[in-house]
Amino acid sequence: MYSESPRSILSPLRRDKKRDFANGSGAELIKSKIIQVLATEGQTPNSSGELPWTDFGSTVHALRHQRNDDILSEMARVYVRDALKKWVPEVEVVEVDVKREDGVFAVTIRFQYAQRPSSATHGSEFHSVRFLEALND
Numbered sequence: 001m002y003s004e005s006p007r008s009i010l011s012p013l014r015r016d017k018k019r020d021f022a023n024g025s026g027a028e029l030i031k032s033k034i035i036q037v038l039a040t041e042g043q044t045p046n047s048s049g050e051l052p053w054t055d056f057g058s059t060v061h062a063l064r065h066q067r068n069d070d071i072l073s074e075m076a077r078v079y080v081r082d083a084l085k086k087w088v089p090e091v092e093v094v095e096v097d098v099k100r101e102d103g104v105f106a107v108t109i110r111f112q113y114a115q116r117p118s119s120a121t122h123g124s125e126f127h128s129v130r131f132l133e134a135l136n137d
Contacts, residue, residue, distance in 0.1 A: 005029075011036040030091060030113050031129040037087045038080065038107075038131045058083030060107075060131075073098040073105070080107055080131075090114055094126060107131045 005025040010032040016022040024032065041050040042057030049057055059079045066072050077096040084091055095110040110128045 008032075011039075027113075027127045030088065030111070031127065033088050034084060034091070034109060034111075034129050035131060037083050042083065056087065063105075068100050068105070073100060076105060076107055080109060084109070084111075104132055 006029070007023050007025045008029055010022045010024045010028065012035075014022050037056070038058050038060055040057030041047070041061045042059050043049040043055045044059050044062050046062075049055065051057065060076060060083070063072055063076055063079070076098045080096050081093055084093055091111045091113045093109060093111050095108075097108040097110070099106045099108075108128055108130045110126055112126050
């Protein structure tokens with residue numbers, strides 16, 4: 001019988017009040033998973049990625065040093081949706097909002113997720129997470 005949401009270590013790694021790694025569940029854990037995927041450099045045609053033994057991660061990093069225009073914003077939306085669909089399948093992405101400001105783009109992802117493994121995402125509450133990526137190092 002499934003009685004409680006699964007718990008796991010949160011990212012970025014930090015200590016809790018018990019001198020252990022902080023862990024969480026529910027929306028807090030899903031947000032952590034999203035940040036973990038987006039912050040990990042995935043494989044591209046020009047690179048083996050941050051973890052060369054797997055294709056885990058996203059290709060958002062490939063947008064660095066590119067022209068900061070509407071095309072870049074749309075590519076960021078596509079890269080975010082593709083990575084989350086592959087690596088965090090329990091999430092239904094509702095909206096990906098990209099704001100471009102002074103060499104940085106801020107990606108705000110609005111999502112919902114299934115509270116239980118057997119439940120559908122329909123009817124869940126909405127959550128959001130923000131991810132920042134520097135365009136010019």
